[in-house]
Every structure is written in C-alpha cells, then in structure tokens.
Amino acid sequence: MSFDYDKWIRPGKLPHIWCPGCGHGIVMKGLIRALDTLQLKKENTAIVSGIGCASRLPGYMDCCTLHTAHGRAAAFATGVKMARPDMNVILCGGDGDGTAIGGNHFIHACRRNIDMTYIIMNNKIYGMTGGQFSPCTPTGDKASTTPYGNPDPGFDIAKLAIGAGASFVARGTAFHANQIDKLIAEAIQHKGFSVVEILDDCPTTYGRRNKYKSVIEMMNKLKEIAVPVKAAEKMDPEQLKGKVLTGVLYKEDKPEYCEQYQKVIERAQGAAK
Amino acid sequence: MEKKLPTIEIIEKYCKGCHICVEFCPKQVLEMRGFVVAVKDLEACIKCMQCELRCPDFAIKVTA
Ligand SMILES: Cc1ncc(C[n+]2csc(CCOP(=O)(O)OP(=O)(O)O)c2C)c(N)n1
Ligand code: SF4
Ligand code: SF4
Ligand code: SF4
Ligand SMILES: [Mg+2]
Numbered sequence: 001m002s003f004d005y006d007k008w009i010r011p012g013k014l015p016h017i018w019c020p021g022c023g024h025g026i027v028m029k030g031l032i033r034a035l036d037t038l039q040l041k042k043e044n045t046a047i048v049s050g051i052g053c054a055s056r057l058p059g060y061m062d063c064c065t066l067h068t069a070h071g072r073a074a075a076f077a078t079g080v081k082m083a084r085p086d087m088n089v090i091l092c093g094g095d096g097d098g099t100a101i102g103g104n105h106f107i108h109a110c111r112r113n114i115d116m117t118y119i120i121m122n123n124k125i126y127g128m129t130g131g132q133f134s135p136c137t138p139t140g141d142k143a144s145t146t147p148y149g150n151p152d153p154g155f156d157i158a159k160l161a162i163g164a165g166a167s168f169v170a171r172g173t174a175f176h177a178n179q180i181d182k183l184i185a186e187a188i189q190h191k192g193f194s195v196v197e198i199l200d201d202c203p204t205t206y207g208r209r210n211k212y213k214s215v216i217e218m219m220n221k222l223k224e225i226a227v228p229v230k231a232a233e234k235m236d237p238e239q240l241k242g243k244v245l246t247g248v249l250y251k252e253d254k255p256e257y258c259e260q261y262q263k264v265i266e267r268a269q270g271a272a273k
Numbered sequence: 274m275e276k277k278l279p280t281i282e283i284i285e286k287y288c289k290g291c292h293i294c295v296e297f298c299p300k301q302v303l304e305m306r307g308f309v310v311a312v313k314d315l316e317a318c319i320k321c322m323q324c325e326l327r328c329p330d331f332a333i334k335v336t337a
Contacts, residue, residue: 002282002325002334014287014331021291025329177326216296 008032008042010062017056021215023174023200024054027121030172030180030198031057031090037185045088048077050102053128054094054121054200071102074109077116085115085258088188095122095136099155103135110164110193114257117187117194120157123202131205142209157197162250167192169250173199175222176246186248192256199226199244279320280336285309287332294324294333 009032018024035045042063049055051070058065064087068076073091081089091109098106098120109116125143126132133143133150136157140149161169168190170183180198187194201207201218212218229247232240281302288309295303295310299321304313310333320337 002336005331009331015289016330018329020289020330021293022329025331026327029326029329029331175327215291215293219293219297 003033003036005029005032008035008062010060013060016060018053019202019204021201021203021218022053022127023123023198023202024057024121026174026177027054027092027119027180027198027200028057028060030177031092031119031184032061033181034184034188035063037181038188040088040188044086045090046077046080046084047090047092048073048080049091050093050097051128052094052097052126053202054092054123055097057092071097071100071105073097074102074105074118078109078112078114081114081116081258082261085262089116090119090188091116092119092121094127094134095120095124095157096126096132096134099135099157099160107160107164110161110166110195112257113165113167113192113254115191115193117184117190117196119184119187119196119198121198121200122157123200123206124154125202125206127202127205131202131209141206144205144209158195158245158249161195161197165193166195166250167252167254168194168248169197170195170248171197171199171244171246173222173226173246174201175219176226179246183248190251192252192254277337278315279318281312281315281318281324282334282336283310283312284332284334287330289330289332291329293327293329297327298324 046064047058048066049058050073077089077091124136131144133146136154137150138154158169172179172183183196187196203215207218226246227243229245290308300317302318324333325335
C-alpha cells in the first residue's frame with residue numbers, strides 16, 4: 001500500500017529544493033515513516049536543524065520546527081528539551097554543519113547524553129555552498145577547495161559519537177531506504193543522546209568532482225560498501241577492507257541529562273528550605 | 274483469472290528525472306520519457322514498492 005507522506009508534510013511545500021537524486025529526500029521520507037510508526041504527536045515533536053542543504057529538512061515538516069544558525073542545532077535543541085523534557089526532539093543536518101562549525105556542540109550533546117535524536121546526513125561535502133571539503137571528506141577526494149585531492153583524513157562520525165558519550169549510535173545509507181525508518185524509530189525510542197548517521201549522496205558537488213558518472217553510480221557505491229554489523233562478525237579484516245558497518249553500532253543505558261538536572265533542582269530546593 | 278493490476282501514480286510536477294526508480298525497479302516497469310518517469314510495462318509490476326521507497330522527491334506512488 002502506498003504510504004501517505006502528506007500527513008507530515010507542511011501543505012504546499014513540495015517540490016523540495018534538493019537536486020535530482022539528492023539523498024536528503026530519501027532520509028526525510030525515512031524520518032516520516034519513523035514518526036508514523038511511533039505515532040508521535042505533531043505538537044509534541046520538534047525538529048531542529050542548522051544550515052545547509054540537509055538542514056532545510058525541517059522547513060518541509062508539518063510539526064514544531066526550528067531552522068537555526070550554522071552548526072547550532074544541538075544548542076537550540078538542548079534549550080527546547082530542557083524547557084520541555086516531555087517533547088520528542090529530533091536534530092538534523094549535514095556533515096559540515098555537524099562536524100565542522102558545529103563539532104563542539106555535537107560532542108557536548110553526546111557527552112551530556114541528553115534525550116534527543118540526531119540525524120546526520122553525511123554526503124562528505126559542503127553541498128549548499130558549492131562543494132568545499134568537510135571534516136568527513138575522505139583523504140584524496142576532490143572538493144572545490146581540494147582540487148588536487150584532500151590531504152586530511154575524514155572523521156568517522158559514529159566513532160566520534162561513541163567516544164564523546166552518545167548512548168545510541170547507528171548508521172544507514174540513502175540506498176538502504178527501508179532501513180532508515182527503523183534506525184530512526186529505534187533511536188527516538190532510546191533514552192539518551194542517539195546519533196543516526198546516514199551515508200548520503202550529493203551528485204551535484206561531490207559526485208561530479210569525484211568521477212561518479214551518475215547518481216545511480218553513487219547509489220551503487222553505497223550498496224557495495226555497506227555491511228550489516230551482524231554479517232561483519234563473520235568476515236575477516238581483509239574482507240572488510242573498504243566497507244562500512246551499518247545498523248545499530250552501539251547502545252548503552254546510562255544517566256540521561258534532563259533527569260540528572262531535575263535531581264539538581266530538587267537538591268537545590270531542598271537546600272533552600 | 275485476470276490478475277489485478279496495481280496503480281502507479283506519477284506526480285510529474287515533483288519528478289526530477291533522477292532515474293533512481295527506473296534503475297532499481299527489479300522488473301523494468303518504468304522508463305524515462307523526456308525529463309520525467311513513465312510506466313512502460315504495468316503488467317510486469319510485482320508491487321515491491323522499491324520505486325516509491327527510494328524516490329527522493331515523493332513523486333511516485335504504488336497502490337496494490
Ligand atoms: C556562520 C556561517 N558560516 C558559513 C556559512 C555558509 N554555509 C552554509 S551551508 C554550509 C555547509 C553545509 O554543509 P553540510 O552541513 O554538509 O550540508 P549539505 O549542504 O552538504 O547538505 C556552509 C559552510 C553559514 N551559513 N554560516
Ligand atoms: S547541492 Fe548536493 S546536498 Fe545540496 S541539494 Fe544538491 S545534491 Fe543535495
Ligand atoms: S513496485 Fe516494484 S516492480 Fe512495481 S514499478 Fe515499483 S519497483 Fe518496479
Ligand atoms: S525516483 Fe522519483 S524523482 Fe527520480 S525519476 Fe523516479 S519518480 Fe522521478
Ligand atoms: Mg554535507
């Protein structure tokens with residue numbers, strides 16, 4: 001049966017601005033299916049983003065949304081969650097927004113383990129501004145600012161999130177569309193800071209420079225490199241060369257920030273009596 | 274008995290002609306006509322929904 005995406009789309013907002021074949025639309029559809037699976041209420045759901053093509057996502061969504069400053073989604077979202085711990089707070093944005101200018105906010109949201117879900121659309125480039133390299137551009141790849149190949153190694157977002165203290169970390173791809181909603185739904189249900197990295201494609205500023213003839217080639221590449229964590233357990237390091245793990249990579253129960261803060265409030269009130 | 278054919282709705286004003294649905298349809302049901310997608314062989318459709326799932330532009334809907 002055809003899925004009714006319209007119930008979560010702000011009326012009159014489609015078609016969206018993303019380029020032909022841009023994976024951000026596939027991620028948005030996955031998010032909508034997750035919200036539908038969990039039967040979340042619009043008035044209780046806030047989607048918060050920074051700046052970038054990926055960060056345009058909340059503008060299309062028919063719920064509480066905040067399109068903030070570059071790299072600052074985590075800061076604004078933390079404010080929303082602290083004021084209204086009952087709300088489902090979802091952050092979204094690109095690799096540039098989240099790991100370059102917003103890198104500090106990202107690691108500290110992980111460290112605090114505040115109960116929010118962060119969807120990071122990693123297309124390995126600054127798409128919106130014409131293809132400058134990001135901290136996620138792999139070594140050797142071309143960007144407008146690295147025409148002779150990027151000398152920097154790229155971040156592994158999942159490892160960064162785990163190292164910084166996020167208590168749920170998952171990875172999917174824009175090719176594996178039917179997994180995206182499941183990962184996001186599990187992330188939202190997890191109590192604590194959840195990071196869902198989606199390996200995404202930007203045919204316009206990344207694909208063309210890096211010798212992908214079409215968006216189909218980019219999709220096939222995502223298909224080829226992804227290995228589900230379960231399958232990886234049975235593979236040796238040689239077989240895993242050049243692959244990336246997908247699925248739920250890390251999950252831990254540990255104290256959540258709003259609850260910890262509530263205890264501080266109670267202690268302070270007790271002391272004041 | 275005649276088999277019931279699905280309905281494949283294409284919202285042409287949303288379709289950006291990216292080719293994703295055409296390429297990943299396991300039964301070659303779809304094709305490009307100019308800049309937008311069109312149904313070539315409805316009878317071959319197995320209603321797997323892959324095209325609807327993958328379309329980045331909310332432009333194709335399959336109803337079984
Ligand atoms: C303070 C500030 N610095 C720089 C910019 C310019 N800028 C806009 S979007 C962007 C990068 C976006 O890249 P990413 O987050 O990966 O999103 P994508 O466009 O790739 O989806 C930059 C540098 C800005 N808007 N504000
Ligand atoms: S520039 Fe890249 S990231 Fe931005 S909409 Fe186009 S394909 Fe998507
Ligand atoms: S439902 Fe499946 S078989 Fe039918 S057109 Fe779509 S991808 Fe092809
Ligand atoms: S995937 Fe969507 S936008 Fe791309 S050609 Fe098919 S219907 Fe059009
Ligand atoms: Mg990017």
